[in-house]
Amino acid sequence: MAIIRFEHVDRVFHQNGQDFTALKDINLEVKDREFVAIVGPSGCGKTTCMRMAAGLEHPTGGTVSVDGVVVRAPGPDRAVVFQQFALFPWKTVWDNVEFGLLSLGIAEAERRRRIEHYIGLMGLHGYERAYPHQLSGGMQQRVAIARAYVLDPKVLLMDEPFGALDAQTRVVMQEELVRLARQHPRTVLFITHAVEEAVYLADRIVVMSRRPGTLREILDVKSARQAERWDEIERIEDVMDQPTFVHLRTHVWKLLREQQAPGDTH
Incomplete structure (x- = not known):
C-alpha cells in the first residue's frame, strides 16, 4: 500500500517577475514502511518534494497525499528532521x-x-x-x-539530516539510523546529496534530473541488500565493498554525471 503519493506534481516558483519550473510531472509512490532516498543535482527540487510531503509547500499542479489524504498542512502523522538540527x-x-x-x-x-x-x-x-x-x-x-x-509518526521526512556532520560522525549516524529503522520501521522519505549514503540506507533510490526536476530513474536496493545479506554485516565500510553496492553506487554516479549542467563543477 502506498503511504506517500505524488501524482503529476508540478512546482512553479515566481521570482523577480518571472516563473520558473522547479518540478515537472512527478509521479512517485512510497510504500508502507519503505525507505526511499532521493538524489539529484543541486537545485533539482529534492527538498521541495520533501517540503510538499510535509505540508510546508504546495504543488502548483497535481497532488501530494499521505495515507490517502491530500496534504494541505503539517500534521502529527509526519515528522521532519532537517539538516540544521532545529532544536x-x-x-x-x-x-x-x-x-x-x-x-x-x-x-x-x-x-x-x-x-x-x-x-x-x-x-x-x-x-x-x-x-x-x-x-x-x-x-x-x-x-x-x-x-x-x-x-x-506514520511518515518520517529527512532533509539531508547528516549533511552538517563530519565524515566520521556521519558514518556512525548512518549505522544508528539503520539500527533504528530495523527496530522501529517507518515510512521514510530521505533527501541526500551523498550517493553512498543513499545506497546504504534506502530500499529504493530515486534519481532526479536537473531542473526542471523529473524522475530520471528508480533503483531497487532492497533486493541487493537481501541477496548479499548486508544486514548481517556490522560495519558500513564492509557493506560498501559488496559487489552490488559498488555497482549501484557507480550506476547512480553515472546518472548524476549525465545530469551535470555545462560549467557545473560540483
Whole structure:
C-alpha cells in the first residue's frame, strides 16, 4: 500500500517577475514502511518534494497525499528532521524531545515512557538536562531524531539530516539510523546529496534530473541488500565493498554525471 503519493506534481516558483519550473510531472509512490532516498543535482527540487510531503509547500499542479489524504498542512502523522538540527536552544534535551508530545496532549506517564525509550535508544542517557550548545553536532542530531520518533509518526521526512556532520560522525549516524529503522520501521522519505549514503540506507533510490526536476530513474536496493545479506554485516565500510553496492553506487554516479549542467563543477 502506498503511504506517500505524488501524482503529476508540478512546482512553479515566481521570482523577480518571472516563473520558473522547479518540478515537472512527478509521479512517485512510497510504500508502507519503505525507505526511499532521493538524489539529484543541486537545485533539482529534492527538498521541495520533501517540503510538499510535509505540508510546508504546495504543488502548483497535481497532488501530494499521505495515507490517502491530500496534504494541505503539517500534521502529527509526519515528522521532519532537517539538516540544521532545529532544536530549541533554551530547552534541555529532555524538553526538546518532549515538545511535540505536549502539543499533542499526551498524558505525562506516556510522555515519560516514550521519552525515556528514545533517549536510551539514541544513546542520550546522561544528557537529559544538557542544552544544545553543550552537545556535539552528532549528539544534537540524535536529539532531533529522537524528537521525531517519539511522536510515533506514520511518515518520517529527512532533509539531508547528516549533511552538517563530519565524515566520521556521519558514518556512525548512518549505522544508528539503520539500527533504528530495523527496530522501529517507518515510512521514510530521505533527501541526500551523498550517493553512498543513499545506497546504504534506502530500499529504493530515486534519481532526479536537473531542473526542471523529473524522475530520471528508480533503483531497487532492497533486493541487493537481501541477496548479499548486508544486514548481517556490522560495519558500513564492509557493506560498501559488496559487489552490488559498488555497482549501484557507480550506476547512480553515472546518472548524476549525465545530469551535470555545462560549467557545473560540483
